[in-house]
Amino acid sequence: MRNIGIIGLGLIGGSLGLSLQKEGFIVFGLDVQTAHQSQALKLGLINKIANEQTLLDECNIIIVATPTTVSTSIITSLLDNIQPQQVIIDMGSTKSKICDALKQHPSRKNFVAAHPIAGTENSGPQAAIQNLFDGKKIVICDKEDSNENLLSQIVELFKKLKSDIVFMNSKEHDKHLAYISHLSHICSFALSLTVLAIEKDEQNIFNLAGSGFSSTARLAKSSPQMWESIAMQNKENLLPAIESYIEKLKTLKQNIEEGNSTELISSMKKANEIRKIIKN
Amino acid sequence: MRNIGIIGLGLIGGSLGLSLQKEGFIVFGLDVQTAHQSQALKLGLINKIANEQTLLDECNIIIVATPTTVSTSIITSLLDNIQPQQVIIDMGSTKSKICDALKQHPSRKNFVAAHPIAGTENSGPQAAIQNLFDGKKIVICDKEDSNENLLSQIVELFKKLKSDIVFMNSKEHDKHLAYISHLSHICSFALSLTVLAIEKDEQNIFNLAGSGFSSTARLAKSSPQMWESIAMQNKENLLPAIESYIEKLKTLKQNIEEGNSTELISSMKKANEIRKIIKN
Known part of the structure; x- marks a missing residue:
């Protein structure tokens, strides 16, 4: 399936949308701010606006790029309804609390905790830029808690964006x-x-x-x-x-x-x- | 006279040397570190190495770009021996102490207190760069204490380096x-x-x-x-x-x-x- 879902269409989510389209993916986007959704569509950051159910129905990979305080509940809801071949990636800047919260979830293996060391001081869909991840580090935390095959898919995906992968314990x-x-x-x-x-x-x-x-x-x-x-x-x-x-x-x-x-x-x-x- | 003297051949002094040569001046350089002098000559930041007496004999304009704690004594010594048509410019980042110290000097009018808002985190002659002052502000402090004609010469000189001049009280x-x-x-x-x-x-x-x-x-x-x-x-x-x-x-x-x-x-x-x- 060449569909990817992105929840949170700011600097990170929007830039991912640009990069993933360049790699041939169809990008489905969702943001709690409807203005952000239409802006992201207008700016060409995503191909389609979608709701959570559509993302679960249409995408094998769903990337969550929302503020870290809301990510856990969004990801829990996705994991509650996930299929074995699907994977959820979180892109937040803090990893320990989210990994702790999801540790006991029956579908924890379908989750990858990532943090791209990329960004600027700007935010929102208009801050999205082409090639943001090119040459940047992406940290993946607690990799042993993710399914090995799903994890390698995500590593391959990040490598396509020309990022370097670093593995690390979430507390470290x-x-x-x-x-x-x-x-x-x-x-x-x-x-x-x-x-x-x-x-x-x-x-x-x-x-x-x-x-x-x-x-x-x-x-x-x-x-x-x-x-x-x-x-x-x-x-x-x-x-x-x-x-x-x-x-x-x-x-x-x-x-x-x-x-x-x-x-x-x-x-x-x-x-x-x-x-x-x-x-x- | 197309000769200009520079004392202190670091980032500011060295970059000034480059810019002034571009404007057709012959640049005489002096630095307490003899290694800096020869480096500045080798890097083409100055045309000649000179001592204080030569600067006073050969240059109508002498620019002091040394650390602010040593500038006052260097400038006092120059002012003690200056001719009426000569002018000394200080380029340090603090202005109040130096202006206070020179306030009563009989040749205060031959002194211009300047501060270029230009620089990088690098230092020494090797840090000197072409066009450092281009489009940058240069603050001139306590202008009423400088001779009007000498001051206009210096303002013209700084304008040649494409700097914007701002006048300000030294304490402000x-x-x-x-x-x-x-x-x-x-x-x-x-x-x-x-x-x-x-x-x-x-x-x-x-x-x-x-x-x-x-x-x-x-x-x-x-x-x-x-x-x-x-x-x-x-x-x-x-x-x-x-x-x-x-x-x-x-x-x-x-x-x-x-x-x-x-x-x-x-x-x-x-x-x-x-x-x-x-x-x-």
Whole structure:
């Protein structure tokens, strides 16, 4: 069957729609916001609008790309009615809670927990872009809980999108992502709030903001619904990450306050080591 | 006279050397690090290596692009020996301390306090790039303290580099820059330290870091010497900026801790307003 269903037609779902059509699939789309559905159809992200039953009737693969807080109930409902050859893939940014919730489901083997390390600060169908997954990592969590044959189908599918597959335990995934992604977003939201508060009456001052500010505050443009959802789902890991970050800030602040140049330079040199890891 | 002197042959000084040569100037360069001097000559950033006396003998315009903590003494020494037609320009990122220090100098009128809103996270002569100032803002502070004719020469010079000139009081400049630039760098240094500390034994995890992390941690690659210098020179404005930032972080953290989705979404929506200001 060359039909694929996508639930959630935002940046990830919409971009998947584009990529999958390019691979010859017929894409059925569903979004709780009917405006998103018609927009996705108009933008050519999907071929048809469908409801849940049609997706179950017509598609062997159904991809769920909704905010993580609603994904579990959507996937449970799909798994409750699934056929043995069908597979549901979740594309959310947090994996542990969803894997835990579905662990005991009789059709757990028909579920693949994935997370594409791809995205931008934009959201909604209009944010969808061609080739979003090209050269990007897609993490698949708790692969031992998925049916082997169904899993290899999905791995093949992701490889067609030119993605690299990484396998990882869902708890490990969430811990790492708290530090290397979720924390960055919180930092950026807080930076935006700080700067908007002080510069509120003089927005023209932002003419002076250079590429440094744009770079660090860019993520503050991200979807509040999506990031509230991620923050709440991954609070267990995110809270200590924010706490450590505040501690580092306090130390830098104290060094500046006390005029301790030696310590400040030493910390900044240590921070420079990120150069080995972020190449561009 | 078509000779221009540059003291400090890093990213800013070196890039200026490239741009000024393109405009037909002969560029004389000086750097306290002799390796930087020969590198700058080899890279074609300057035409000749010169000492301070040669710059004073041969150049009507001398640009100082050194870390802000050493600029004042270099500029004082130049002003002590300057001719009426000569002008010294400082290109540092903090302006209030240097303007205060030079306020009573008998040759203050031969000095122009400038700050190009241009740069990258890289430093040293090898970081110099062609057309760095093209389309960028250059702030000139306390213009009333500079000689009118000399100032117009410099404004013309900067316009030749295709920069937009903005005039501003030095104290205002430092306050705004603390929020829209210096704070971003501190956030980025702290983020890098936090993430390196937790991920120290598993650097391959950074394979998973997406564009969000790269964007927010990019500035942590910046020169410690330069940013220690900026932080110390502008501590008066930077400390309250860091303090406000920590407060915003604590509030977001508390919202997550308490599961207060309404407040968290409301703050994130407010932060989204940065979208009006950062276009890309």
